[in-house]
Amino acid sequence: MRAGLPPARRWVLPLAAVFCAVALRLALADEEIALHVRTVLATDSGSDFDTRLDGYRRQLRGLFHFTSYRLVKEEERHCPFGGRNNFEIPGGRLLEVQPVWLRDNRVRLRVLLIEGTSPPPLDTDFTVPNRGNIWVGGPRNPDGVLLISIGAEGRP
Amino acid sequence: MSFEQETNCEDFARRFDGFLDGEMDSHAMRAMALHASRCPTCGGDVERAEALQGALVRSVESELDRLDTSGLWSAIEARLEPPRGALSERLRQYLAERRWFAPLPALTLGGALVALLAALLWPVSQPSGPALAADNHAQIERIESNWPHVAVWSEPTEHTTAIWVASYEPEGAP
Secondary structure: OOOOOOHHHHOHHHHHHHHHHHHHHHHHHOOEEEEEEEEEEEEOOOOOEOHHHHHHHHHHHHHOOOOEEEEEEEEEEEEEOOOOEEEEEOOOEEEEEEEEEEEOOEEEEEEEEEEOOOOOOEEEEEEEEOOOEEEEEEEEEOOEEEEEEEEEEEOO | OOHHHHOOHHHHHHOHHHHHHOOOOHHHHHHHHHHHHHOHHHHHHHHHHHHHHHHHHHHHHHHHHHOOOOOHHHHHHHHOOOOOOOHHHHHHHHHHHOHHHOOHHHHHHHHHHHHHHHHHHOOOOOOOOOOOOOOOEOEEEEEEOOOOEEEEEEOOOOOEEEEEEEOOOOOOOO
């Protein structure tokens, strides 16, 4: 007969695991941030506006003068502060986003846009409001121009 | 006047049972014993009564000696309820008697692992979609570019900021 723990003690391990999971989750939640990267293809042909971009209509219309906007890629990632996160951008580009800190309800990000082996087109540090975003535009695509929204959302 | 002088056969016969059973005070007992020793009739009654009493006692003792009480305690013990053990022992026995209860620890462990994975993999916050900040003003602290055209501007309502980098003459940007 297999000698096991008494029945009452068999519950201790699962309960301890649940407790540790909750505690770990709560601890990590305060140290994580959500990054949102959305890539939009903007052109001057046609007047289509992707309905998935309805929430950004005012920003896009206010910032740029293109006639057509279409969401081509959307990615969200949860990561700890200090970590470097690479987002693939259409056209063989790479966007490296590093959340630095969240302070006074503002998030500091370091963003590096890499295209091929040439020197990076963009290397910048900035802060945005928590749950806010910034747009990076300019990289060409065969059909138009890419506009990249970089947003961050942390737990104050 | 002393009691023994007044004790006669009629008194002795009336108080005979009390005398045999010793249920009288010491003076009366002494007077009764004195009368029995002097009166052959009453003394004979006492001797016969004591002989009968002795025979009766011997008979009862003989019957008691023949009784076998060796299995008495075991028979009583067999009908007694067993003593109750410690709480942990009773709980273990309770769980052992209920076999359907046996997989519960494994199920609990599985549930705990699922909860652990869910807690670790569950997103901290739901996708927020469009920016919700009323003032979306960004503060650029450093900007470097190897492309010839770099521009930074904001739109007037939410003050959302755009950074433009291009290796060509800008078209859609202001």
